[in-house]
Amino acid sequence: MMRNGIRRNGPEPKSSPERAAEGRDGGVQSVDRALSIIEVLAEDDEGYRLTDLAVRTGLSPSTVHRLLTTLEKRRFVQFDRTCSRWHIGAQSFAVGATFTRRRNFVAQAMPYLRKLRDQTRETANLAVVDDQSIIVLTRIESREIMRSLTKVGGRVAMVASGVGKAVLATYGDDDVNAIIRRQGMPRLTEKSIVRPSALFAELATVRRQGYAVDDEEARMGLRCVAAVVYNDCGEPLAAISVSGMTSRITDERLPTLGKTVAEVAAELTLALGGVMPGAKPA
Template sequence: MTLLEALAQADAALALTDLAQRVGLPLPTTHRLLTTLERRRFVQFDGEQGRWSIGVRAFIVGNAFLPRRNLMRAAMPVLRRLMEESGETTNLAVESGGEAVFLAHVECRDMMRASSRPGSRVALYCSGVGKALLSAMSAEEVTRVLHERGLNRITPTTIDTPEKMAAELERIRRQGFAYDDQEHAKGVRCVAAPVFDDAGRPLAAISLSGPSARITDERVPVLGQQVALAARHVTGDLGGQP
């Protein structure tokens, strides 16, 4: 990684000795690592000049991050506004490896709050963000995820059968938002909605979460509409479509 960073920051291609000095590695080690990276096309070597530069594979990987960076830029103002409107902590998550991964959150000001640390993961089937993402997937994708991950009961309210999950996802599609009623953690409720890309695929999910004592049954429909509107704003800002 240090080698790639050094090459990316350089104004021109670098000789082996220059690169080794920049990263503080012995010449043999530097050459061995570069050779490995070259085989994967992360770096390229100019035999005539005897110099190394960043490769096409590094560009492809870096370019893949751009949509997520744009997502964060579009979502953060919306998360802040949603927190102010609802008084609850707001979150942004994406699907990765059959789980929901939290990218960012805006914590509410109340001492009692529910918070998911950026980088933390949660199962799709038992979380608000996860069910929002599942509701926007194709039937084949949902079946694959549930088959690979299972439906293990975590709390008394966790949905634990494919039939119940199918009915739940249909309800989410009809009402426009997902509701996690203490299905992942007792005492915590979450309301979420999906964000779509320009092909209508689920790109992310926005949620708000808080203690069940504050997110009451009466508040859920109102909070659901707020979250759904926030998700639509982010979708629109990114040029997406439901």
């Protein structure tokens, strides 16, 4: 471009306001703020009022309203005028669904989740590791009374979940220690595992019995039994689990449930072209 009669090559230098809008990590502040609003809205199906969103995000009401207006135009959020609450919009679902479609094994896993639900009468879940956390891809709900621990799309720390411990049991000690250093070991309930030595002992048990148990470690009154689904290299691709109330998933049922979950996980592994640990690829 020309400036003062001199041709300059390359992009136009950013103005001071533009530079100020960029965080130290190079991220644009307004984008970061908009995404934080979407993340908060995704936490509660009941939606949020403007003032509540401002408190949750730490932003001023005027800033939140400005960003919400922009997001609403793009259908990432929607406003319910009957109760003056903001909710996640259809476009957020459309974009998020790409994550599931990219993992094309989800559709293939559905019959196995239904089988698991029908055999155990408990909610069957499919989850994967994403950024060292567990994210629930889909579930088949139990016909019994159920309080879901984590909704579809929700995240949970690996050390505090059955599916997380099932996957961690396939990792080496150095990798497990790295995750502990990054995530910590939060005490979510009185039964949470909060010492590395106890976690490593638990992982040894998981390896021996072939399934993992979340014994009220993330929420009191709820148990989860999980096993790993492997890819064609014998590495963890995902994990499946059954979850339910402790009144139904009793100590006496755990071995039977663990055997069932492990068997269905092995069946799904083979159906997806994966190989179980120790087996040779075809």
